[in-house]
Amino acid sequence: MGVREAVAGLAAAVVFAAVLVFEPEAGVVRGVAVEAAPPVATTTERPVVRPALKTGDNPLLANGIGLREITCGLPKFGRAAEQLRAYYKAMITCMDDAWRPALDQANLPFGSPELNIEDNPTTGCGPAPAGDEATAFYCGADRTIYVPRATVLDAVESHRAGHLNLLGHEYGHHVQLLSGIALANGMAVRKAGEKSPAGLELIRRQELQANCFSGLFIAAAAGRGTVTRQLADAAVRSFNDTVADDTHGKIPNQVRWGTDGFRKRSTAACNTYDAPSSQVA
Template sequence: MTGQAEGDGPSRWAGPPPAAAPPAPYRPESGSVPSPRPRRRGLTGGVVAVVIVLAAVALMGVVPRERSGYATAVPGTVERSDVGRSPGAGSPVGPRLETNPLLADGIRLARVSCELPELGRQDAQLQGFYRALAGCLEQAWRPALDRAGDPTLPATVSVTLPKVSTCGAAPSKEEAVAYYCGGDTTIYAPTAWMLSDAGLNRSRHLATIAHEYGHHVQRESGILAAAADRMTTPDQRSPADRAVVRRIELQANCFGALFIASAIGQGSVGRSVGNAAVADYGRADDSEDHGSRAHQLSWAEAGFSGGTTAACNTWSAPADRVG
């Protein structure tokens, strides 16, 4: 993208550091979930696919999947009776949304000192950066998932794009810059796509990967499965289904910023980079599937300043906070 500022400073769309004003706390084995972040200002097209897949959502027989800014459905492969069962779990943990154990009071992420290598334009350089970041995310989130009783599978990040994955055909560059596939618990962040969107701006890479990892957390906790179970139409375009999608996406923003708060001020995540990463969640346009620009930012601020997973309970928030 032209005019992209590179480096560690805030993006020109980022705005001021978050002001700590959170809203009141009010699974397919192959397939995908609606989680494409909306078209961002200044982009030449495309959306950040927040989740092109959750391995747990196909559990309902269809799997939400992003296409051209919308979620469509592909056949699921898991029996409905398995909905809400985490991989390897001995008993169902859901499906629950508002009362999901991960969102109970007092659950915090571990403080991590995240040491990240320099960003570069080669596949190997970007892969190294993402591998280290994924390790930090896993380290920060594991205590919370353990406390909630959610067995976890590791999430990996790939900078190369398969033509077909366990989630089906990949989106085009015009449709996404990154997406999460729950079928293989992989965040796909192709080098060309990410560099086109973020250049070498560390805060923007941090915000995007933390958001996508938030979808992995939703998968592991059964939230995506429960959300899929709540869908009422095949293409998820009904007003009620889009409201569910918005809550998924806004929660991923909140989860992403919750991680940033756990890493900020230590290791490679300095305060200016962390603040800019949180502010980056507010550079997107208003979207039916992702909420207003203001709400996309306010939920990120909720996670950043809230301190616990309960601050990210979009499922119990009133409709006017997730519109």
């Protein structure tokens, strides 16, 4: 995992910071790119809402916030480009339905991410990582989840549980961007130094939280529609399909945070930033 870009500036009272990270994980390599706070969302029914540039004390992580139960209607999984795109788009729609009320409750903006399944895509964060470096990644600059088709099918094959967990993790990075957690963390990593012990711990806190957010979604969809209890349980077990490294932490910690999200069903349970260092080692 390496920070490929770090930029900070101030314009029109909006702080911009960019941290582009691609990292390996368990043969299914994931990445996150975080950029500026997303545009302010306005409606005629509610006041202007903005991301909160906070991590552990972010309003999204307050007590009493969780994902509502949803019923997902996923199409038949297929390896062809249009079949895979339709499957992922349907999963994103389910994740939108689950996460929107939680962000609304925290008075935070919401917007659905874009999806790109092209091989060797051009991204708003610069060149995509090679196929052996990243199976899927999120770019905050264009708010897009990238899942190159050939790479993901080689890594995850047709195991729907793995695809569900993988997308839940990347969508978790999108939630971090919307809430302001990703921007606040990226600024802290830049200040500490990406390769420093403190910087690496911050990166682990962000990645482990994305695992927890994935677990939250799996729980919200479990046992209803096409996300059967068996599929959900298999998706949770897939948290074990990982490797230990300095950007994701020890395997027990990776499994613990993903499982906590699934079992505790509260965003407060995903507050990796207030956890002791031993739990994010």
